[in-house]
Amino acid sequence: MMKAFKDINFKGMRVLVRVDFNVPLNEKKEVTDDTRIVESLPTLRKIISDGGKLILMSHLGRPKGKVNSEMSLEPVAERLAKLLGREVIFNRELIGEQTVNEISKMNNGNVMLLENIRFYAGEEKGDIDFAKKLAALADFYVNDAFGTAHRSHASTTIVANYFPDKKTLGLLMENEVINLEKVLNSNERPYTAIIGGAKVSTKIDIIRNLIGKVDNMIIGGGMVFTFVKALGGNIGNSLFEEDKVEEARLALMEMIKCGVNIILPNDIIAADKFENNAKRQTLPSGEIPEGWMGLDIGPESIKRATHIILNSKMILWNGPMGVFEMDNFQRGTKSVAMAVASATNAGAYSAIGGGDSIAAINKYNLANMMSYISTGGGAMLEYIEGKKLPGILAMED
Numbered sequence: 001m002m003k004a005f006k007d008i009n010f011k012g013m014r015v016l017v018r019v020d021f022n023v024p025l026n027e028k029k030e031v032t033d034d035t036r037i038v039e040s041l042p043t044l045r046k047i048i049s050d051g052g053k054l055i056l057m058s059h060l061g062r063p064k065g066k067v068n069s070e071m072s073l074e075p076v077a078e079r080l081a082k083l084l085g086r087e088v089i090f091n092r093e094l095i096g097e098q099t100v101n102e103i104s105k106m107n108n109g110n111v112m113l114l115e116n117i118r119f120y121a122g123e124e125k126g127d128i129d130f131a132k133k134l135a136a137l138a139d140f141y142v143n144d145a146f147g148t149a150h151r152s153h154a155s156t157t158i159v160a161n162y163f164p165d166k167k168t169l170g171l172l173m174e175n176e177v178i179n180l181e182k183v184l185n186s187n188e189r190p191y192t193a194i195i196g197g198a199k200v201s202t203k204i205d206i207i208r209n210l211i212g213k214v215d216n217m218i219i220g221g222g223m224v225f226t227f228v229k230a231l232g233g234n235i236g237n238s239l240f241e242e243d244k245v246e247e248a249r250l251a252l253m254e255m256i257k258c259g260v261n262i263i264l265p266n267d268i269i270a271a272d273k274f275e276n277n278a279k280r281q282t283l284p285s286g287e288i289p290e291g292w293m294g295l296d297i298g299p300e301s302i303k304r305a306t307h308i309i310l311n312s313k314m315i316l317w318n319g320p321m322g323v324f325e326m327d328n329f330q331r332g333t334k335s336v337a338m339a340v341a342s343a344t345n346a347g348a349y350s351a352i353g354g355g356d357s358i359a360a361i362n363k364y365n366l367a368n369m370m371s372y373i374s375t376g377g378g379a380m381l382e383y384i385e386g387k388k389l390p391g392i393l394a395m396e397d
């Protein structure tokens with residue numbers, strides 16, 4: 001059994017923590033959004049206040065195994081120092097004698113950030129020698145990078161093999177796992193999943209994994225049209241994945257068999273171009289003529305979805321209902337976001353994940369109104385697809 005982070009006393013230990021400090025920088029190399037750093041602070045503060053020697057590693061951008069000063073973590077060290085209110089030693093190396101030397105000079109409670117781990121090709125390859133060198137830097141390993149938990153890299157999984165009984169998940173990761181488990185194993189009823197976004201191919205596994213768990217399945221976004229096509233409708237020039245029609249049809253049949261209430265939009269807002277100022281008309285979702293494409297769910301569909309959401313006790317939402325980035329096609333997504341917020345306010349539990357759903361919620365200033373927002377895009381998707389994430393598996397001996 002993995003020991004819980006909060007039950008460990010890190011005093012005097014060299015603690016190697018994998019964090020996700022992959023934050024956006026501007027041309028002046030200033031951190032423009034420090035959310036990810038802020039979110040890791042509870043984990044870091046606990047190690048510091050115990051008197052551990054905190055050694056942080058992260059990636060930033062995609063340097064593809066080569067040193068690239070544009071993607072140095074130095075600006076992140078500066079921001080972290082400000083947030084922690086204490087010195088952060090920035091080490092330009094990651095492994096090797098220099099690093100070992102610098103670490104040996106650390107006192108209890110000191111903090112060091114190592115340079116971008118993806119400057120080394122061994123990281124993404126999951127190289128064993130590279131992972132061993134990382135492991136040699138510390139006495140204890142903590143993984144708190146949920147955003148990369150679905151990748152089997154040297155710093156996220158391989159390194160964990162060299163810390164038998166001396167490893168655990170950080171508070172951020174633990175919180176993600178607790179909340180996602182709650183969502184996947186919920187007995188709260190009615191349970192509604194809202195699945196949208198561009199493509200069936202990236203969401204079909206989620207839909208499949210949720211059949212048998214949920215009462216209602218609201219489907220929106222560009223993937224609606226592959227389902228409509230599977231039912232024999234006309235979709236004009238709407239987004240369509242021909243090779244997924246059969247899978248969509250089978251998923252619909254499975255949902256019917258399991259008694260899932262499927263809410264596919266019956267009306268949609270069609271446009272003559274993929275542009276905000278395109279001509280628009282409301283049409284039945286299976287009667288879109290050539291030259292027109294569905295870019296949002298229609299008013300009747302919004303009404304049905306809202307009614308279902310407001311009566312739900314457990315809600316999982318991933319993916320927008322339409323092209324919400326364009327103001328003329330945002331009504332479906334905005335209405336769903338507002339309905340989820342109202343349901344939450346009335347006592348439902350709501351879990352939101354996936355970059356675009358979070359962007360939508362932020363656009364409408366509703367983030368504080370939701371029960372739980374997952375920080376990991378791809379990792380969250382794989383978790384709710386029912387996959388075991390390598391970053392979490394690696395913590396079990």
Ligand code: AMP
Binds near residue numbers: 223319
């Ligand atoms: P995803 O990353 O798969 O969740 O997809 C999100 C993207 O899907 C957003 O950028 C939306 O603009 C886009 N999207 C949603 N509905 C549609 C639609 N009906 N047609 C084309 N793109 C859409």
